[in-house]
Amino acid sequence: MEPQLDKIGLKVGLEIHQQLATNKKLFCGCQPLELEEYPVKFSRKLRLAKSELGKYDPAALFESSKSKQIQYYANPKSSCLVEHDDEPPHKLDQNAKDTALIIASALNSDIFDESYVMRKIVIDGSNTSGFQRTMLVSQGGYIEVDDTKVGVQTICLEEDAAKLLKDTENIREYALDRLGIPLVEIALEPVSGSPAFVKKIALTLGRLLRVTRRVTRGIGSIRQDVNVSVTGGGIVEVKGVQQLDQLEKVILYEAKRQHGLQLIAQKIEKMDLDTLSKNQSVDLTSYFTSCKSKVIQKSIKDRAAIRALGIKNFAGMFGYEPYEGIRLGKELGQQVRFFGIGGIFHSDELPNYGIEQNDVEGIRELLKLQPHDGFFIIAGAAEKLEFALDAVINRIKNAKSGVPAETRVATQTGETVFLRPRPGSSRMYPETDIPPILVSKEEFEFAQKNIPKSWDDTITELQKKYGLNLQLAEQIFDSDYMELFESICTKYQNPNFVASALCSTITNLQRQGLDASLLKPEHIEETFDLLSSEKISKESVEIIFEGMMSQKIKTPGEFAQSQSSFGDMELEKFLDELIQGNLDVIQKQGARSSSILMGMAMKSLRGKISGEKISKALESKIAKILEK
Incomplete structure (x- = not known):
C-alpha cells in the first residue's frame, strides 16, 4: 500500500548546494585539489558553546553528546593555516563573489548591496573551527519549470565542509582538501506536486547552474537537501541526495514514512507516555549471563551495561507497520546508532536473535508487566547508555505527535535514516574576522551582462556543433563530463562515440556496482589519446573504463602496452x-x-x-x- 500524495498534503522544498569552479578557496589562496597524500595530521575535540543569546543549539547539543575525537589530514598543496583554524580568513575570493551574483541575477533574485558573513555552528567535525562561514547574497526570485514559477527564498555564498574519510565509535576522520571550497546555496520555496515534478525542478536548476560554465562538475560537486512535510507534521530535512533518480525515491519514502508515523500517533495518542523516565529502567546485565543471544553475549564480553524499560499498554506498537518497512521500532533503532550502539531489542520482535521465550517471560516478570504491556532492551557503554536511553524515551514520547522535525540522511536505496535534531535559530552569529561585503555598481552590472543563455539554447548548439541527436546532447550536457567531452573532441573526431562512452558506457558500468569515482578525468583523456593514435581499438575504451572502475587496471597506458604485442x-x-x-x-x-x-x-x-x-x-x- 502507498499513501495518496494529494491527500496527505505533501510539500517539498529543495536546497541546492553547488561547488563553484574557482581556482582558489573562498577565504584563502589554496587550490581546491582532491589529493591522496596527507603529510600533515592533527586532532581536535570540539566542544559545545552557548550562542550570544545564552542558548544551546539542539543539533550541536546532540553532536556533542557523542564525545568523538576528530582527526584531520591535510596537504599543504590544498590547505593552509586558515583551514587548520590557526589563522584568520583572508579576503573573500572575487571570482566566487562574481559567480554568486551572476547566478542570483539569472534567477531574478534581489541582490543585497551589503552582506555580512555569518558563522553557522557545526560541531560534527566537518569544520575545524566548529562553524561554517556563510553570507546571504540575495532573496526572492524564481525559476520557471513547465510554465510554473517556482519561487526562490534565498541565495547564499558559503564554504564547503571537509571530506569525511572514516567514522568509528570514538574517532571521526576528515581530509581538508574540500574544506573552504566556495559553494552557492539556493533555497527554493516549498511546492506541492509529484516527486517527478520536484525532480524536474532540480534538473532545471542544475542545468541553469551548468550553463554558466562557472560551476564544477563531478561526483559530490552538487548536493540536494530536501525539506519534506505532510499536513500536521514537522519539517524533515533530508541531506546528501546526490542523484536525481535518488531524489524521487527519497521523497516517496519520506511521504510514506511521515504519513505512517501519523497513523502510529493515532494509535497511541491516548496513552500516558509523559511519565516515562530512564529511572524506571532495570539493569539486566547479570540476568543475561546465561542468555544464548550472540549479541547479548558480545555486549557482556565488552563490559557493556544492559538495561530494559517497560511501557504500559504498548504491546504491538513497536512493530505496528502502517506501510511496509515503517515501524516505530525501526525509528528507535536509528536513534541509538549515533551513540555507537547497534540498536535495540523490543517486545514485538521477541523471542528472536537468540533471546528465547523463557528469557522474555523472565524480563516481563522483572519489569512487572502485563500481557498488553511492551518493553525494550538496550546495551552499551555506561557513559553512552544514558544519552541513548534519553534519546529513545524522548522519541517514544514524541511519537504521540506524529512527525518530529529532524534532520535525516539519504541512503543509496532511497530510504532515509536519522542524523540529528533540526538546528535552531541559535546556531548563527556574526563572523567577527570579516568586514561587511559590499556589492558595487560595477559588480552588479557585470553580473547582469553575464547572465548566460538558456540551457535549451545551449543544448541546441551542442547538437549542431557536434552532430548529436537531442537525447545524446541532453545526456552529455547533464553529465559530469561536459567540459571533458569538448576537450576530447578537439583531438578525437567522433563526438557521438565520445558522448556515448562518457554517458552510456560509464552509467552501465555503475549499474553493475562499479565505482565511477575511480575513473579520473585524466584517465579518460589518456584513453582517448591512445585511441586517437591508434594504440588501442574502440572496443578497448569500455575495457579500460571497466578495469579502472574495478581497480583491475592501474593506467590506460599500462593496458595499451599489454595489448600491443598482438599484430x-x-x-x-x-x-x-x-x-x-x-x-x-x-x-x-x-x-x-x-x-x-x-x-x-x-x-x-x-x-x-x-x-x-x-x-x-x-x-x-x-x-x-x-x-x-
Whole structure:
C-alpha cells in the first residue's frame, strides 16, 4: 500500500548546494585539489558553546553528546593555516563573489548591496573551527519549470565542509582538501506536486547552474537537501541526495514514512507516555549471563551495561507497520546508532536473535508487566547508555505527535535514516574576522551582462556543433563530463562515440556496482589519446573504463602496452585456427557464418585489435573458402 500524495498534503522544498569552479578557496589562496597524500595530521575535540543569546543549539547539543575525537589530514598543496583554524580568513575570493551574483541575477533574485558573513555552528567535525562561514547574497526570485514559477527564498555564498574519510565509535576522520571550497546555496520555496515534478525542478536548476560554465562538475560537486512535510507534521530535512533518480525515491519514502508515523500517533495518542523516565529502567546485565543471544553475549564480553524499560499498554506498537518497512521500532533503532550502539531489542520482535521465550517471560516478570504491556532492551557503554536511553524515551514520547522535525540522511536505496535534531535559530552569529561585503555598481552590472543563455539554447548548439541527436546532447550536457567531452573532441573526431562512452558506457558500468569515482578525468583523456593514435581499438575504451572502475587496471597506458604485442601475423594465425575448427558451420551457414565466427573471435580478441579489422579479415577468408 502507498499513501495518496494529494491527500496527505505533501510539500517539498529543495536546497541546492553547488561547488563553484574557482581556482582558489573562498577565504584563502589554496587550490581546491582532491589529493591522496596527507603529510600533515592533527586532532581536535570540539566542544559545545552557548550562542550570544545564552542558548544551546539542539543539533550541536546532540553532536556533542557523542564525545568523538576528530582527526584531520591535510596537504599543504590544498590547505593552509586558515583551514587548520590557526589563522584568520583572508579576503573573500572575487571570482566566487562574481559567480554568486551572476547566478542570483539569472534567477531574478534581489541582490543585497551589503552582506555580512555569518558563522553557522557545526560541531560534527566537518569544520575545524566548529562553524561554517556563510553570507546571504540575495532573496526572492524564481525559476520557471513547465510554465510554473517556482519561487526562490534565498541565495547564499558559503564554504564547503571537509571530506569525511572514516567514522568509528570514538574517532571521526576528515581530509581538508574540500574544506573552504566556495559553494552557492539556493533555497527554493516549498511546492506541492509529484516527486517527478520536484525532480524536474532540480534538473532545471542544475542545468541553469551548468550553463554558466562557472560551476564544477563531478561526483559530490552538487548536493540536494530536501525539506519534506505532510499536513500536521514537522519539517524533515533530508541531506546528501546526490542523484536525481535518488531524489524521487527519497521523497516517496519520506511521504510514506511521515504519513505512517501519523497513523502510529493515532494509535497511541491516548496513552500516558509523559511519565516515562530512564529511572524506571532495570539493569539486566547479570540476568543475561546465561542468555544464548550472540549479541547479548558480545555486549557482556565488552563490559557493556544492559538495561530494559517497560511501557504500559504498548504491546504491538513497536512493530505496528502502517506501510511496509515503517515501524516505530525501526525509528528507535536509528536513534541509538549515533551513540555507537547497534540498536535495540523490543517486545514485538521477541523471542528472536537468540533471546528465547523463557528469557522474555523472565524480563516481563522483572519489569512487572502485563500481557498488553511492551518493553525494550538496550546495551552499551555506561557513559553512552544514558544519552541513548534519553534519546529513545524522548522519541517514544514524541511519537504521540506524529512527525518530529529532524534532520535525516539519504541512503543509496532511497530510504532515509536519522542524523540529528533540526538546528535552531541559535546556531548563527556574526563572523567577527570579516568586514561587511559590499556589492558595487560595477559588480552588479557585470553580473547582469553575464547572465548566460538558456540551457535549451545551449543544448541546441551542442547538437549542431557536434552532430548529436537531442537525447545524446541532453545526456552529455547533464553529465559530469561536459567540459571533458569538448576537450576530447578537439583531438578525437567522433563526438557521438565520445558522448556515448562518457554517458552510456560509464552509467552501465555503475549499474553493475562499479565505482565511477575511480575513473579520473585524466584517465579518460589518456584513453582517448591512445585511441586517437591508434594504440588501442574502440572496443578497448569500455575495457579500460571497466578495469579502472574495478581497480583491475592501474593506467590506460599500462593496458595499451599489454595489448600491443598482438599484430597482423597473430591475427592471421588466430583466424585460420578459428576457421579450421568451424568449417562445418561455414558449410551449413554460408556467408552468414561470418557473424557467428565474429562473435567467437571477439570473445578472445576484444580490446586487442579493432573489431572492424577482424571483421574484414574474417569475411575475406570465409569468402575464399566459399568460392572453392
